[in-house]
Amino acid sequence: MTTLYHQPLDTASRCVRLTLSEYGISTHLEVEKLWERRRAFLLLNPAASVPVLKTDDDLVLVGAGPISAYLSESREDRGAPLMPVDLAARAEVRRLMDWALVLMEHDVTGVLTHEKALKRSIPADHGGGAPDTAAMRISRDNLTWHLDYLDHLLSTRDWLAGERISLADLAFAAAVSSLDYLGEIAWAERSACKLWYARVKSRPSFTPLLEERVSGVIPPAHYDDPDF
Amino acid sequence: MTTLYHQPLDTASRCVRLTLSEYGISTHLEVEKLWERRRAFLLLNPAASVPVLKTDDDLVLVGAGPISAYLSESREDRGAPLMPVDLAARAEVRRLMDWALVLMEHDVTGVLTHEKALKRSIPADHGGGAPDTAAMRISRDNLTWHLDYLDHLLSTRDWLAGERISLADLAFAAAVSSLDYLGEIAWAERSACKLWYARVKSRPSFTPLLEERVSGVIPPAHYDDPDF
Structure with missing residues (x-):
């Protein structure tokens, strides 16, 4: 298996x-x-x-x-769903995957998940301990810009890399779901992102992630609600 | 164009x-x-x-x-040279590209090029200035491990991702060439890496990089010599 x-x-x-x-x-x-x-x-x-x-x-x-x-x-x-056939469209999917998995991970998601969740599990002699609040503050500032960009993309597109759901949507939804688990997203200010995320989150593929809990960290009540 | x-x-x-x-x-x-x-x-x-x-x-x-x-x-x-046809071989090329372009970049190359070269060009109010010697020391420690891994790969392979040159070789050679420009590689201790790098460096595609100079930073004498 x-x-x-x-x-x-x-x-x-x-x-x-x-x-x-x-x-x-x-x-x-x-x-x-x-x-x-x-x-x-x-x-x-x-x-x-x-x-x-x-x-x-x-x-x-x-x-x-x-x-x-x-x-x-x-x-x-x-038919390879999630990855378009057109070469330029494939490049756009890959650009956005890099954005969510490398850039946003470095600026925001990697820091906040490490500081707020992972450090609780890691023994002190391996880098665990109290969160670094200065690093968290910088990451939260960065998050605003990343969500602004997501809003900008969604103002002209149904899905992040075009007309169909792609790996780009899964990569960004993965980042957003972790940040949402940590209560880091102020949804009231993010209507375009919210509509898009609600659509991704409603897919059956998302259910196992939404049902899972991380030891010692309780997500907000709306986290596992597809119609949040 | x-x-x-x-x-x-x-x-x-x-x-x-x-x-x-x-x-x-x-x-x-x-x-x-x-x-x-x-x-x-x-x-x-x-x-x-x-x-x-x-x-x-x-x-x-x-x-x-x-x-x-x-x-x-x-x-x-x-015939797509540089990227194999076999799916598992393609995955190996991509794994090594990520290694050179994301992991090693984060641990070593990005830091050393920023501290030793880029900071000379950037105005002080945009982050330029004197190099951070503590960050450089950590990166140099990290470099040892990355070169050890390169040596390890080259102990069983002619090229990094298999029997033919691929994008993986170009990604690692790109990183190695920048570090070599900065005088960061102790070649005497790196015979396997050196043989591989000499082969990549001898290709005509490499010549323009080796001829180029960065303002204010002089590379070591062996930098542009393919038979160093």
């Missing part, structure tokens, strides 16, 4: 879980405590990062970009 | 320049001073990052991953 090594609030892990689910691939999930630097895991991925996907024919795939490219390319004969 | 907006020591920019050159696409180069936040450039890429490629039919492509994917996919009917 396909196994995904992941972290529950990690954007890239969530993006891959959504992609697997959209493609109808049932997957065994393993939470990887990266700070333990487990030897068997480092042999799979010396970069010591998640997500890592081990397919049922023992192929090891590392990172949300390579994993989703592999999954969509191996489905191209079946 | 195709135009590339770039920064001379930026890994992702160098990776795209090598790819364009390997594919025989002659390109007009524009150095983009990102800290000036030029309005016309922000309209091309609101993320305010390089590389950005504007094709001769006015398509705007952002980021080394999306640009190289576009270039290789639009050449697939011509």
Whole structure:
């Protein structure tokens, strides 16, 4: 069976879980405590990062970009939903995936999930402890700009990279869902984002993420409500 | 004509320049001073990052991953050198590109090029000034581990992602070339890396990079010597 090594609030892990689910691939999930630097895991991925996907024919795939490219390319004969055929449209999907998975992760999501959630689980001698409130403040400032950009895109598009849902929507929805779990999104000010997120969140692929809880962190009441 | 907006020591920019050159696409180069936040450039890429490629039919492509994917996919009917056909091999190329362009960039190359070179060009009120020696020390420690990994890969492979040169080699060679420009690589201790880098560096696609000089920073004498 396909196994995904992941972290529950990690954007890239969530993006891959959504992609697997959209493609109808049932997957065994393993939470990887990266700070333990487990030897068997480092042999799979010396970069010591998640997500890592081990397919049922023992192929090891590392990172949300390579994993989703592999999954969509191996489905191209079946019409490959989530990745358009047109080369320029594919480039736009990839640009936005990089935005959510690298840029926004660096500026916002990676910092807030680390400070607010992960540091509770990590032992003090491995970098756990009290959150760095200065880092969190900067990330919250950055978040405003990223959500402004999302609003801007959605003012002219139904879905982030065009007329159909794509990997770009899953990558951004993954980031937004983690931030929403942490109560970081002021939805009242974000009507365009909210309509888009409600549509993504209503998809069956999203249900397992919304039902999951992270130890020690309670999400806001609207988190798992598709009609929030 | 195709135009590339770039920064001379930026890994992702160098990776795209090598790819364009390997594919025989002659390109007009524009150095983009990102800290000036030029309005016309922000309209091309609101993320305010390089590389950005504007094709001769006015398509705007952002980021080394999306640009190289576009270039290789639009050449697939011509045998698409630099990107293998096999799906697992493609995943390995992408994993290593992410390693050089995201992980190593974050841990090492981005920091050292910023501190040692870029800060000389940026005005003080935009973040320029004296280098942060503590950040540089950490990056140098990290570099050892990244080069160890490169040595490890090259102990079983002729090229980083397999038997033929690929985008993975160009991405790592881009990073290594910037670090070498800054005198950061102790080649005497790195025989496997050195043999591989000498082979990549001898390719005609590399010549323009090796001939270029960055204002205020002089590379070591061996930098532009393919038989160093």
